[in-house]
Amino acid sequence: xxxxxxxxxxxxxxxxxxxxxxxxxxxxxxxxxxxxxxxxxxxxxxxxxxxxxxxxxxxxxxxxxxxxxxxxxxxxxxxxxxxxxxxxxxxxxxxxxxxxxxxxxxxxxxxxxxxxxxxxxxxxxxxxxxxxxxxxxxxxxxxxxxxxxxxxxxxxxxxxxxxxxxxxxxxxxxxxxxxx
Numbered sequence: 706x707x708x709x710x711x712x713x714x715x716x717x718x719x720x721x722x723x724x725x726x727x728x729x730x731x732x733x734x735x736x737x738x739x740x741x742x743x744x745x746x747x748x749x750x751x752x753x754x755x756x757x758x759x760x761x762x763x764x765x766x767x768x769x770x771x772x773x774x775x776x777x778x779x780x781x782x783x784x785x786x787x788x789x790x791x792x793x794x795x796x797x798x799x800x801x802x803x804x805x806x807x808x809x810x811x812x813x814x815x816x817x818x819x820x821x822x823x824x825x826x827x828x829x830x831x832x833x834x835x836x837x838x839x840x841x842x843x844x845x846x847x848x849x850x851x852x853x854x855x856x857x858x859x860x861x862x863x864x865x866x867x868x869x870x871x872x873x874x875x876x877x878x879x880x881x882x883x884x885x
């Protein structure tokens with residue numbers, strides 16, 4: 706396995722975390738040109754649901770990406786995408802139910818993790834995203850532009866606990882700026 710180390714937990718017998726080499730290669734042009742990685746801001750996140758969860762819950766759901774959280778002020782928030790409101794834990798897995806379900810993204814069905822990852826990697830700043838959503842028993846279509854993803858408050862605090870030599874959580878200049 707080849708990758709670039711991103712963090713090491715020294716107290717855990719030097720367990721390391723790395724970025725896969727193909728992801729690093731795709732970020733390299735942006736790093737060289739801009740000095741940072743530039744990514745589009747979709748503005749929501751969640752998890753795929755499939756037939757197993759639908760069968761277990763026995764509620765009217767469809768296969769797709771369950772929107773659990775919509776980031777405030779994000780393009781998804783401005784487009785009216787709805788996040789979950791009811792937390793449910795089943796067998797060690799947690800779900801935030803009640804949000805929209807993304808059935809397709811730019812025409813591709815959202816029913817396989819590998820397809821989702823490929824589609825997300827293909828999104829670009831300035832591009833458009835077309836979503837077909839399942840909401841309250843009906844299908845809704847939305848489209849919006851993808852701005853550059855800003856540094857968000859939750860992006861950096863964990864680093865201080867993972868990487869020796871960094872200030873503790875919330876103490877670095879970057880994490881302070883992210884919260885402002």
